Amino acid sequence: MPAPLRVAVVAVSPLVRAGVRAALQRAGFEVTAAAATQAELAFAASQETAIDVVVLDVGGLDMQAHEGHEGWPPAVLLVGDNDEALVAQWLAEGATLLPRHAPAAQIAAAAQAAAAGLVATSRELMTQSLRVTQLSAPGRAGEPHEPLTARETEVLAQLAQGLGNKAIAEALHISTHTAKFHVAQIIAKLDASSRAHAVAKALRAGLLEGG
Structure with missing residues (x-):
């Protein structure tokens, strides 16, 4: 059997962090790091912690710091209802996105996809993105x-x-x-x-x- 995917979890909220970590572990992933910020994750990576993919709750985080860091593993971004304006932009840039309330099975599938170099999202976010882009560029x-x-x-x-x-x-x-x-x-x-x-x-x- 292939080795389990090694995942890092980043979330400002300890409750979100613990919940995502538990969900990933139940799905068979190896959670090798859990951090409140990207800086903490960078420190963990500097200690030669093996990370295949990051599951990152964007709430309260400086996403420019994440995007500007060379060598970050592929990421699954968990977004909230207040992030609607950014969803279309992130999808346009090839990010893998899920709602913060996504079930464990979806998070696990998205993590596998991101690690394989694919872009994944939920039907909910794709529909939302298409609605936003159509409104911003009307016409047939x-x-x-x-x-x-x-x-x-x-x-x-x-x-x-x-x-x-x-x-x-x-x-x-x-x-x-x-x-x-x-x-x-x-x-x-x-x-x-x-x-x-x-x-x-x-x-x-x-x-x-x-x-």
């Missing part, structure tokens, strides 16, 4: 302003599967920088406000199977 989606190149079409197909830039790069045997560039081009050509919005518009325009 038609054909892109410029045709997508063959490579951009390939990237779009990967994007529709919820893959982040790194996973897209690995799937298409290109660099992460190149994958990021193609994603930006797709969003611009489709006149979309985020990755999720680009996929939604591509589906409606018939650029993806199921559109």
Whole structure:
């Protein structure tokens, strides 16, 4: 059997931290660190603590500190109802998100996905993200302003599967920088406000199977 996934839990609230830790342990994960802040987690990592993925409750945390830290493991972000304005932005940036009240099974599945380089979220947050992006960019989606190149079409197909830039790069045997560039081009050509919005518009325009 493969070794259990090694997870770190970061949450300002001791109750949230303990609850997430217990849920992950019940799901068969090895919780190797539990911290109140990213700084505490960085210290734990400096002690050669093995961490495959971080489950991070964003409430009360400085997310810029997390995003700016090189070498962070993949993360599952747990968001609250007050974080609605940021959900679309984080999904557009390829983050894995779940509501703070997500059941243990969803947190476990999201942690596995994040560790594998995939982007995962709940139906609730995806619907919320699409609603926000559609409100911020009203109008019907038609054909892109410029045709997508063959490579951009390939990237779009990967994007529709919820893959982040790194996973897209690995799937298409290109660099992460190149994958990021193609994603930006797709969003611009489709006149979309985020990755999720680009996929939604591509589906409606018939650029993806199921559109």
